[in-house]
Structure formats: C-alpha cells, structure tokens
Amino acid sequence: DGGITQSPKYLFRKEGQNVTLSCEQNLNHDAMYWYRQDPGQGLRLIYYSQIVNDFQKGDIAEGYSVSREKKESFPLTVTSAQKNPTAFYLCASSIDRYNEQFFGPGTRLTVL
Amino acid sequence: EDQVTQSPEALRLQEGESSSLNCSYTVSGLRGLFWYRQDPGKGPEFLFTLYSAGEEKEKERLKATLTKKESFLHITAPKPEDSATYLCAVQEAGNTGKLIFGQGTTLQVKP
Numbered sequence: 707d708g709g710i711t712q713s714p715k716y717l718f719r720k721e722g723q724n725v726t727l728s729c730e731q732n733l734n735h736d737a738m739y740w741y742r743q744d745p746g747q748g749l750r751l752i753y754y755s756q757i758v759n760d761f762q763k764g765d766i767a768e769g770y771s772v773s774r775e776k777k778e779s780f781p782l783t784v785t786s787a788q789k790n791p792t793a794f795y796l797c798a799s800s801i802d803r804y805n806e807q808f809f810g811p812g813t814r815l816t817v818l
Numbered sequence: 819e820d821q822v823t824q825s826p827e828a829l830r831l832q833e834g835e836s837s838s839l840n841c842s843y844t845v846s847g848l849r850g851l852f853w854y855r856q857d858p859g860k861g862p863e864f865l866f867t868l869y870s871a872g873e874e875k876e877k878e879r880l881k882a883t884l885t886k887k888e889s890f891l892h893i894t895a896p897k898p899e900d901s902a903t904y905l906c907a908v909q910e911a912g913n914t915g916k917l918i919f920g921q922g923t924t925l926q927v928k929p
Binding site for chain 2: 737748802
C-alpha cells in the first residue's frame with residue numbers, strides 16, 4: 707500500500723536531549739513537509755523540501771533541523787534548543803509544491 | 819498578513835440536522851483552498867481542493883464551495899461517523915507551495 711509512515715507514534719524526551727522523528731513515503735512525491743500541531747492552534751510549518759538535497763525553513767524552524775538525502779525520507783530532529791517541544795508532529799508529502807498534501811499518522815512528542 | 823479563520827470553533831448537531839462550516843481567508847493571491855478531516859490523535863485526511871470562485875466539490879454528505887473571500891463545507895444529513903475536526907488551508911500564489919491552516923471546526927454529531 708502506498709502511503710506515509712511516521713515513527714515512533716509516541717516519543718518521550720528528557721530535557722536537553724535531541725530526538726529524531728522519522729517520516730517515510732512510497733508515493734514517489736517530490737515535496738515533503740513537517741508541521742507542528744498544538745491544542746487550539748492550526749498546523750504550523752516547520753520545514754519543507756521540494757526536492758532531494760534541498761530544504762527551506764518554515765514559520766517556526768528555530769530549534770529543529772532536517773535532512774533530505776533520499777526522495778522517500780525526510781527526518782526531523784528536535785534539538786535541545788527547542789524551548790517547548792511537546793506537541794503533535796505531522797509529516798506530509800505532495801506530488802509537487804502546488805498540489806494537495808497527504809499526511810502521515812503523526813508522532814506525539816512529550817518532554818519529561 | 820495572510821490569515822485563515824474558521825467558524826464556528828465547535829458545532830454540535832443531531833443526526834440528520836444539516837449545517838455549514840465556514841472558512842474565511844485573506845491572501846494576496848489564492849492558488850488553491852484545501853479541506854481536510856482530522857480524527858482525534860490521527861493525521862489529517864484530504865477531502866477537497868478548490869481553485870476558483872464558484873467551484874463546488876462533493877463527496878458523500880459533504881459539499882465544499884468557494885467564493886472570493888470564503889469557503890463553506892456543507893454537511894447534509896450528518897451521521898455520528900462524520901464527527902471530527904475539519905481543517906481548512908489556503909495556498910497562496912507563488913513558488914513555495916506553503917499552506918496556511920485555520921484552527922479547525924470540531925463537529926460532533928449525536929445519534
């Protein structure tokens with residue numbers, strides 16, 4: 707089945723630790739995105755990539771980093787510099803930058 | 819500043835009671851408007867894309883319409899399984915493809 711997978715589903719982090727969230731897609735999509743969702747707020751764009759080996763900052767990139775070494779994969783690292791990382795993280799992909807985005811199931815990150 | 823506002827924040831309906839959700843937007847140029855459905859603890863599920871004023875799309879009990887300043891998601895004779903949060907997002911004209919999301923409308927349909 708084609709789709710987007712995210713792992714893990716739940717992630718717990720101690721303060722001061724870096725953690726990496728996985729996002730993989732087998733839809734042959736060029737564009738991939740990372741969003742953060744907090745209660746009562748709309749989705750906010752962290753980083754996006756329109757092609758392999760290229761990515762751009764979104765609206766709230768501080769404290770996060772990404773890589774896009776393969777078309778299928780777009781991992782997100784939440785660094786210790788992110789002051790309030792507890793949130794629901796969503797990865798999405800689209801065939802190109804202009805078309806509808808399809809979302810993965812999400813990773814819920816909790817800082818202990 | 820580009821902005822997307824959804825109303826109401828929450829809506830409770832009886833099964834079979836039709837209603838509409840609103841998404842108003844201000845962007846310098848609209849490339850497309852997207853509707854998603856999100857169930858608790860899950861990722862959003864794509865429903866519709868609308869590109870120009872006057873366009874309509876339908877899927878089962880849902881119908882989305884678009885004007886120059888807002889979009890409506892009409893729900894006809896809803897069922898309890900339609901209960902979810904409905905998200906609206908706009909894509910502005912330009913090269914980034916960035917989506918601007920509203921805060922969502924949480925719909926509860928009671929049997």
